[in-house]
Amino acid sequence: MKDKVLKIMLFCSAVVLLLLMAGILYALISQSIPAFKHFGFFQFISSTEWNQIEGQEQYGALSFITGTILTSLLALIISIPFSVSLSFLIGELFVGKKIAFWINSFLNILAGIPPIILGIWGYYSLRPLLISLNIGHHGYGIFSAAILLSLMIIPYSTSISTTFFALVPMKLKESAYSLGATRFEVIRNISIPYIKKCLIAAHVFALGKVMGETIAVTMIIGNINYIPSKITDTGNTLASVILNQFETISDLKFSALFAIALLLFIITAVINLMARYMIRRVVL
Amino acid sequence: MISYQKFRIYIDKFFHVIVYLFSFIALIPFLSIIWTLLKKGLIHVNPNFYTQTSPSATEAILANLSGEIIPGGILNGICGSLYILLITIILTVPLGFFIGVYIHENRKQKFSIFIQYISAIFYGMPSIIIGITVYVFIVKSFHSFSAWAGSVALSVLMLPMIIRATDETLKSLPTYLKESGLALGASYTSVILRVIIPTAKGNLLTGLLISVSRILGVTAPLIVTTLGCSMVNWDITKPTSSITLLIWNFSNNPCMADMVWSTSLFLFIFIIVLNIIAKHIAWKWKITLPHE
Amino acid sequence: MPGNGKLHYLMNKKHLLELKNVSVSFSPGIYAIKNVSVSIKPCAITSVIGASGAGKSTLLRSINRMHELYPNIKLSGEISLDGKNIMEMKPIEVRRRIGMVFQMPNPFPAMNIYQNVLSGYKLNKIYLSKAEKDEIVEKSLQDVALWDEVKNSLNKSALSLTVGQQQRLCIARTLALQPEFLLMDDPTSSIDPICTNRIEELMYRLKDNHTIIVVAHNLSQASRISDYAMYLEKGELVEYDISNVMFVAPKDKRTERYITEQIE
Structure with missing residues (x-):
């Protein structure tokens, strides 16, 4: 009898989760319909206009889609050599030694840095540095945002990669070494192919994470609503434009922001499910 | 022509150098962050900082002009964060735990698989989306920013973390634990309450603490749900501040730059301490299994 | 069944367990055991x-309805206890009367030795006075010859015991509920020979008051301790007989083949 009650409670909790998702989808869709109706769906997605003057309001999401893709992909590309090097260091070259432990603990602490602190550092420390290196005039922009995002990716992907490297069976590596292979060759020809799919999935997951990052990006991207022409230009991402422009009152703009949120939701959900699917397929 | 064998060794050495170099470069920005936090943030470490509410812009400007430390503190932020956190935990933990148990016990059923996908989508959902949804449902309907709107937003953010922690913990327990309990004729509820939870309480608590430490650093949804407040506020229906909101407010005000670093340092240390406690609990109350 | 302030021990009453055409399938068409019919001799060791894979554990687990934990497992046929179909009884009642000891010792990690012995009562929410609790703990631990070894450290964690002691603790935990039947799934496979010996002695003593069904991978153990034996091959009950007879002169060719293979 009591068991039945518990099982019903468990089921109801699962339903609550479903309702929450339904609620979010309902809010996103219903609030964005006016904007989509007004501008037309494809028009909205492909337009780079962002004009909030009354009477001439024109909104479009393309600048932000570009901004999101540029910052996230650039962040991923920047982070890969560093996170891979670190995971080689910790997981292969110095595995088990004290230095690996300290670096690992250090990175674990850094994985917990709140994004806003990254944004603060970016605004107060990174910007002056970039200006003095003559990368852009004002230190804001896509490139700066990408650096901050890569700093978010590195601790996470290092620890995941290290775990994956530890999964490569010792016997396999020993056979390669006993055939006279160098360290580099073992890693390149044995370890990496063994865990290649997992590494890719982990990075896709990291990509999804940074596409949705709001606050760190907002503080350094410059809040300009056009497609940037070079990496050091300012711009806006889907997430940061929602935060940056949320204070204003126009109904149509409100709806446009929700339309952007809906797009962001779809993109991040697809990427997350892709990463999950890739992990499912891999059985180590 | 270098022999191919020598070439291989050079490549290997070159590879080692690259790895050392890139690792070193990778660590630099992080060291810089910590260094700056300490250097610029330790200015304000005094009792007043934690017992007074945040200063107004004029107070800050005056202090800057006269070369003194900006007066005031972050009490409103600390109280706000803890208040919102408390409500969030109450909302999230029981629900998340039940959903985690449901997913674990019904792993192969169609509805459960569907719920697992939904939980995965929640896990990766950008926080701002949750923020504006709560804005539409709560802030707009009730015509005011409020502490509870912030809590609801953070709950939705924290829920998938608790679900995942519960599921992972249960997965790490061997099936015979549940089976021996049931073989003694106990009801399913009894086995969960009196065998499973006591055995796994360490891991569950650790998962909770780690989720809390991540939630404490969230800013974006709070901006659109709780807004912030310059005083300590215990009214759940009114806007409240939080440590992260204070950092955001201070950074938008050029004269309050000093406060930014001190507040950030406090937040960072708080999060680190939480993580250390979580690790300690994980070690002390480790799930020990028979015959290992 | 102790509880409600009264303690009474089972008299030497014989309870009958019968299986009639019992089949268990994991998925449609794939049977783990097929049409097993047997009447288990009470107060004896069978x-x-x-x-491996013949269906021994499946058979055992269907008797105390453990298979119901997994929705894809279907059981057909009838298992009756003293004439009553166990599927018509509450699973909780079935499991209290038919106890189970698993292959790997698994005391509950979150409880100490004292609490582990009483865990059956705690989980079933049966209230006992302190005197009753002490009495049950002492008797159960004495039954499994563990009392002298642990009587001064009852509040230590159950995991501080050796593997052999843990398994005896698990048996004590099951005995504390005074079941009429004991199902044992290869209980000594992870235990050293000396402890195995003690557990076999224990089973010998227990059969006075309990009916025991043991899954045995080790033929020598089976021939040592059991009174009756069942040989299963690919889910079918091939032969059921007094064990002395079956091990020396099996009636079915398949049984004979299995036994000779094991001896080699």
């Missing part, structure tokens, strides 16, 4: 022997 061993179930057979190759």
Whole structure:
């Protein structure tokens, strides 16, 4: 009898989760319909206009889609050599030694840095540095945002990669070494192919994470609503434009922001499910 | 022509150098962050900082002009964060735990698989989306920013973390634990309450603490749900501040730059301490299994 | 069944367990055991022997309805206790009367030795006075010859015991509920020979008051301790007989083949 009650409670909790998702989808869709109706769906997605003057309001999401893709992909590309090097260091070259432990603990602490602190550092420390290196005039922009995002990716992907490297069976590596292979060759020809799919999935997951990052990006991207022409230009991402422009009152703009949120939701959900699917397929 | 064998060794050495170099470069920005936090943030470490509410812009400007430390503190932020956190935990933990148990016990059923996908989508959902949804449902309907709107937003953010922690913990327990309990004729509820939870309480608590430490650093949804407040506020229906909101407010005000670093340092240390406690609990109350 | 302030021990009453055409399938068409019919002799030890995958554990687990934990497992046929179909009884009642000891010792990690012995009562929410609790703990631990070894450290964690002691603790935990039947799934496979010996002695003593069904991978153990034996092959009950007879002169060719293979 009591068991039945518990099982019903468990089921109801699962339903609550479903309702929450339904609620979010309902809010996103219903609030964005006016904007989509007004501008037309494809028009909205492909337009780079962002004009909030009354009477001439024109909104479009393309600048932000570009901004999101540029910052996230650039962040991923920047982070890969560093996170891979670190995971080689910790997981292969110095595995088990004290230095690996300290670096690992250090990175674990850094994985917990709140994004806003990254944004603060970016605004107060990174910007002056970039200006003095003559990368852009004002230190804001896509490139700066990408650096901050890569700093978010590195601790996470290092620890995941290290775990994956530890999964490569010792016997396999020993056979390669006993055939006279160098360290580099073992890693390149044995370890990496063994865990290649997992590494890719982990990075896709990291990509999804940074596409949705709001606050760190907002503080350094410059809040300009056009497609940037070079990496050091300012711009806006889907997430940061929602935060940056949320204070204003126009109904149509409100709806446009929700339309952007809906797009962001779809993109991040697809990427997350892709990463999950890739992990499912891999059985180590 | 270098022999191919020598070439291989050079490549290997070159590879080692690259790895050392890139690792070193990778660590630099992080060291810089910590260094700056300490250097610029330790200015304000005094009792007043934690017992007074945040200063107004004029107070800050005056202090800057006269070369003194900006007066005031972050009490409103600390109280706000803890208040919102408390409500969030109450909302999230029981629900998340039940959903985690449901997913674990019904792993192969169609509805459960569907719920697992939904939980995965929640896990990766950008926080701002949750923020504006709560804005539409709560802030707009009730015509005011409020502490509870912030809590609801953070709950939705924290829920998938608790679900995942519960599921992972249960997965790490061997099936015979549940089976021996049931073989003694106990009801399913009894086995969960009196065998499973006591055995796994360490891991569950650790998962909770780690989720809390991540939630404490969230800013974006709070901006659109709780807004912030310059005083300590215990009214759940009114806007409240939080440590992260204070950092955001201070950074938008050029004269309050000093406060930014001190507040950030406090937040960072708080999060680190939480993580250390979580690790300690994980070690002390480790799930020990028979015959290992 | 102790509880409600009264303690009474079972008299030497004989309870009958019968299986009639019992079949268990994991998925449609794939049977783990097929049409097994047997009447288990009360107050005796019956061993179930057979190759890996023959269905021995499945048979055991269907008797105390453990298979119901997994929705894809279907059981047909009838298992009756003293004439009553166990599927018509509450699973909780079935499991209290038919106890189970698993292959790996698994005391509850979150409880100490004292609490582990009483865990059956705690989980079933049966209230006992302190005197009753002490009495049950002492008797159960004495039954498994563990009392002298642990009587001064009852509040230590159950995991501080050796593997052999843990398994005896698990048996004590099951005995504390005074079941009429004991199902044992290869209980000594992870235990050293000396402890195995003690557990076999224990089973010998227990059969006075309990009916024991043991899954045995080890033929010598089966022939040592059991009074009756069942040979299963690919889910079918091939032969059921007094064990002395079956091990020396099996009636079925398949049984004979299995036994000779094991001896080699």
